[in-house]
Amino acid sequence: MLQVSVVRENIEETIKRLEIRNLPGKDLVAQIIELDDKRKKTQQELDAHLAEANSISKQIGGLFKEGKIEEANALKAKTSELKELNHQGTEALHATQEELKQLLYTIPNTPELSVPKGNTEEDNEIIFEQGELPSMDNDAKPHWEITEKYDIVDFELGVKIAGAGFPVYKGKGARLQRALVNFFLDNATAAGYREIQPPLLINEASGYGTGQLPDKEGQMYHTAVDDLYLIPTAEVPITNMYRDIILKKADFPVKNCAYTQCFRREAGSYGSDVRGLNRLHQFDKVEIVQLSHPDKSYELLDEMVDYIKTLLTKLELPFRILKLCGGDLGFTAALTYDFEVYSAAQKKWLEVSSVSCFETYQANRLKLRYKDKNGKMQLAHTLNGSALAFPRIIAALLENNQSEKGVKLPKALAEYTGFEYIN
């Protein structure tokens, strides 16, 4: 969440940045400052009362030691009123702090200043394109027909076992997925990311740490008995490894990656957007996560973008990169690039990666800090990106590479699958 001290010191900038999201920046900043003023006032009053009570207690202690019992008892009588004041003051302070926290939970991250103002995905900026869009015959099949033809992904079977959005991968489909795990993890490792296998269920504190809670409560599967959530992305457990951690400057940048399954309820989605592999309740993804010194985070973001470019190049998929506009930006992000691959039979761009810098927004919730050269605590920056999400990669591979002989896999991937054709 936003840091009140930073908001106070950068009022105009905060307003400007919130307005990029089409939010009433002026009102929000005014609310924050008003509540924080109230908090300060409440705290000052309480501190004064506590100081007085502490001082009296010390006097009483001294008097008892000197054996002046009567004087001590006389002082005791004076404290009951103070006690009540302290009790009320503490409650008032807690209430105000809670109020401020609840307000801050509802305010998303402030977009980086270069983020284009805009309302919908129409306003996202295309900043890079690579690869020619394959021209397909009119009888080119969408991937859900190809998966059925070769019996590699079974949607019906998933419905039987779990429900819609939980496909069963079979035979070469399953092996293709396994190949992608190794392909993505090997590449990430070569790029300097340490491989992690995190828990797939997380507690409430972790959900708050990276900002899924309270904002996206309904998007996560929740296990009621144990009060745990299924992860919607590896970002959550990987970033939360560093909750309440103080890093050394030499630790930067911290680079981790993880392959996990991801679970999303995606309530309210329907239609052709969710057909086949386009949107699932359970899917596989390799995530890369970095922790950065604040001065370096945008450099690292560019580095992550470059890395993902190399993956898509190796997979020989046409893709483009979008810089998300303020209206389309995720709740916790300051700047996000989306990668979309072109899926030829659907004639659609499919999002396969989202790479973001969160600046201190997550770090503030996580209390993820480092000591600067003056020995002062500072919040680190967090970044992450998908590298990559499997289902839509598979959709694009199947659609773009279909032929009479079957689906031809790119060379880089065939090395991992052990077969060149799905047929």
Add this chain to the structure above:
RNA sequence: GGAGAAUUGGCAGAGUGGUCGAAUGCACUAGUCUUGAAAACUAGCGUACCGCAAGGUACCGAGAGUUCGAAUCUCUCAUUCUCCGCCA
């Protein structure tokens, strides 16, 4: 799931009602000494909030309570360890 023990600063570890934000050791930082290093010695060394400052307040797993006063007593919860049970 049952029984017992524990949870203190980066780490180890003292502290059972008042001058304890907390001994001591290690680690760390700076300095002295040395050609350099090590050793030794000297000093410093938690976080957050309030305050121009002096200083104040809070924090000893979390939350509540008893008390004029709680790291220390009581209750609830969490976690860890040991033993038993179950188990991939």
